Amino acid sequence: MANPLAFIGRKSISFVEQVGGVIFLLGRIFKSLPKLFGNFGLTVEQMSQMGVSSLPLVLLTSVFTGAVSSVQAAYQFQDFVPMRYLGTAVGKAVVIELGPVLTALVVAGRVGTSIAAELGTMKVTEQIDALETLAIDPVPFLVTPRFIAGLTMLPILTIMADFVAIMGGYTVALLFLDVSSHTFLSGLKMFFHFRDVIAGLFKAFIFGGIIATIGCYQGFQTRGGAKGVGQSTTRAVVISSVLILIGDYFIASLLF
Amino acid sequence: MIQIVDLHKKFGDNHVLRGVNLTFERCETTVIIGRSGCGKSVLVKHLIGLLKPNQGKIIVDGEDITNYRGAKLFRLRRKFGMLFQGSALLDSMTVGENVGLGLRHHTALGEEAIQERVKSRLALVGLSGLESLYPAELSGGMKKRVGLARAMALDPQYVIFDEPTTGLDPIMADVINELIIRLQKELCITSIAVTHDMVSATKIADRIAMLHEGRIIFDGTPEQIRQSKDPIVQQFIQGSASGPIKPV
Numbered sequence: 001m002a003n004p005l006a007f008i009g010r011k012s013i014s015f016v017e018q019v020g021g022v023i024f025l026l027g028r029i030f031k032s033l034p035k036l037f038g039n040f041g042l043t044v045e046q047m048s049q050m051g052v053s054s055l056p057l058v059l060l061t062s063v064f065t066g067a068v069s070s071v072q073a074a075y076q077f078q079d080f081v082p083m084r085y086l087g088t089a090v091g092k093a094v095v096i097e098l099g100p101v102l103t104a105l106v107v108a109g110r111v112g113t114s115i116a117a118e119l120g121t122m123k124v125t126e127q128i129d130a131l132e133t134l135a136i137d138p139v140p141f142l143v144t145p146r147f148i149a150g151l152t153m154l155p156i157l158t159i160m161a162d163f164v165a166i167m168g169g170y171t172v173a174l175l176f177l178d179v180s181s182h183t184f185l186s187g188l189k190m191f192f193h194f195r196d197v198i199a200g201l202f203k204a205f206i207f208g209g210i211i212a213t214i215g216c217y218q219g220f221q222t223r224g225g226a227k228g229v230g231q232s233t234t235r236a237v238v239i240s241s242v243l244i245l246i247g248d249y250f251i252a253s254l255l256f
Numbered sequence: 257m258i259q260i261v262d263l264h265k266k267f268g269d270n271h272v273l274r275g276v277n278l279t280f281e282r283c284e285t286t287v288i289i290g291r292s293g294c295g296k297s298v299l300v301k302h303l304i305g306l307l308k309p310n311q312g313k314i315i316v317d318g319e320d321i322t323n324y325r326g327a328k329l330f331r332l333r334r335k336f337g338m339l340f341q342g343s344a345l346l347d348s349m350t351v352g353e354n355v356g357l358g359l360r361h362h363t364a365l366g367e368e369a370i371q372e373r374v375k376s377r378l379a380l381v382g383l384s385g386l387e388s389l390y391p392a393e394l395s396g397g398m399k400k401r402v403g404l405a406r407a408m409a410l411d412p413q414y415v416i417f418d419e420p421t422t423g424l425d426p427i428m429a430d431v432i433n434e435l436i437i438r439l440q441k442e443l444c445i446t447s448i449a450v451t452h453d454m455v456s457a458t459k460i461a462d463r464i465a466m467l468h469e470g471r472i473i474f475d476g477t478p479e480q481i482r483q484s485k486d487p488i489v490q491q492f493i494q495g496s497a498s499g500p501i502k503p504v
Contacts, residue, residue: 122346130344133304134358134406135333 022217025139029147029213032140039145046149054110054157061106062099062161066168069093074177083179087187090169092196096256099162100154100200101248104207107154108240112215115146116236119219120229128220143216147209154208155201162200199255206251207244214240257282258303258414258446263312265298272298274470276312280414285440285447287457289492290467291501296450297341299467300416303448304336305329316414334362337407341419343399345391351378351402352387358410377405381435397428404435415439417449421456429456436460454493458482466492468501 073089122128131138173179218236222228258280265273272295280286288296301307313322321332345354355374381401421429433456439445451457458478466474474489491499
């Protein structure tokens with residue numbers, strides 16, 4: 001780093017290039033949407049891979065997220081807030097925030113990396129060039145099915161995660177916090193607004209798009225061999241996770 | 257016919273192609289030779305728009321395709337088949353799916369007709385009955401032949417062979433050479449091969465062009481290259497460490 005200004009300049013140019021590259025890829029994805037039915041089988045395959053393969057990890061994470069929410073809320077409420085609000089606190093936290101964000105972070109680690117690694121390997125072994133020479137556009141063939149799978153499967157996984165997390169919180173409240181079933185469930189229903197669920201699912205929808213787009217973009221940008229694939233994989237999970245957290249703030253600011 | 261006119265390509269400060277002029281005639285096999293890393297693969301990737309030149313033109317059947325993009329480029333690519341150095345078979349698909357990939361995307365053929373065409377292309381390369389295997393279950397030579405079957409599936413006018421014999425034992429290399437010759441003779445395919453294997457080059461070529469320091473320094477028949485007085489050409493075809501080309 002001999003010249004700090006040159007270093008900052010290079011990094012800035014690279015950042016603008018990356019942002020431009022992602023926007024360009026998104027443009028190509030939207031342009032290829034009419035061809036989606038031609039690749040419907042591939043889309044279903046990706047939906048199955050993304051949804052089914054992530055489900056055990058998402059559910060495991062969710063049950064403990066709900067459980068810890070219950071324990072932490074009860075600790076904060078001690079002597080100040082009646083325990084009938086425990087269900088409210090757990091339900092709101094899970095549906096609005098923890099469900100969509102944690103599911104997205106788990107899927108970014110589980111699926112975003114796998115997309116980047118798979119497309120990165122295809123890139124360095126010239127499989128993507130081979131598709132191009134067969135006059136097959138790699139975007140509708142490889143990217144759009146993953147993008148649609150991300151958009152659809154993240155909300156579905158989030159619904160399941162929300163349910164399991166609330167069940168986790170409920171079980172802990174019943175077994176360890178001396179809160180009755182009626183108290184927890186009435187608290188859960190007390191300030192329940194359906195728009196919170198919709199807002200959480202909207203977040204999940206956006207996060208699904210982010211994970212698939214960044215994974216595919218990083219895969220397509222892979223250079224070199226195994227090292228390049230490793231770097232793309234790491235970048236995919238890091239960038240997706242950061243964008244999920246930044247996106248979460250902006251969506252929350254807009255919707256609540 | 258394909259004409260390359262004054263083609264220049266730079267990657268950063270690396271000026272790989274410095275004014276290449278070359279013509280590929282119909283139904284001929286032209287072999288481009290040169291040292292590893294001299295830009296042979298870069299040159300052929302321009303023919304199908306995988307790379308764009310910094311300067312110069314590529315004319316295919318009278319059409320200047322240099323700036324073709326999108327649908328025009330994909331239409332042009334249907335005239336080409338390409339055999340990649342590492343075969344580049346899609347490893348998530350079976351042999352049959354790989355060979356039939358282009359047919360499924362670009363033709364209205366029914367599944368039965370596609371299967372028939374896949375079988376005939378695999379028979380052409382001597383690999384009948386391997387449709388259900390995955391690329392990971394094949395040897396290097398078999399992968400190359402499947403790659404060739406895939407390249408031939410859409411009956412291309414032009415086939416590009418990138419290092420077709422690299423990494424193969426001499427017998428398998430000769431099998432590939434014979435296949436290339438057969439395809440040219442039987443189907444009148446215009447073949448463009450990139451290699452540094454002189455045995456293969458002299459066997460399959462109607463014409464040999466040598467790329468050196470970004471320019472074509474020799475263009476002639478296998479007989480003419482043997483008799484060339486150019487010390488660079490002689491050093492390369494004899495595979496000698498001493499001469500004007502310095503090993504890097």
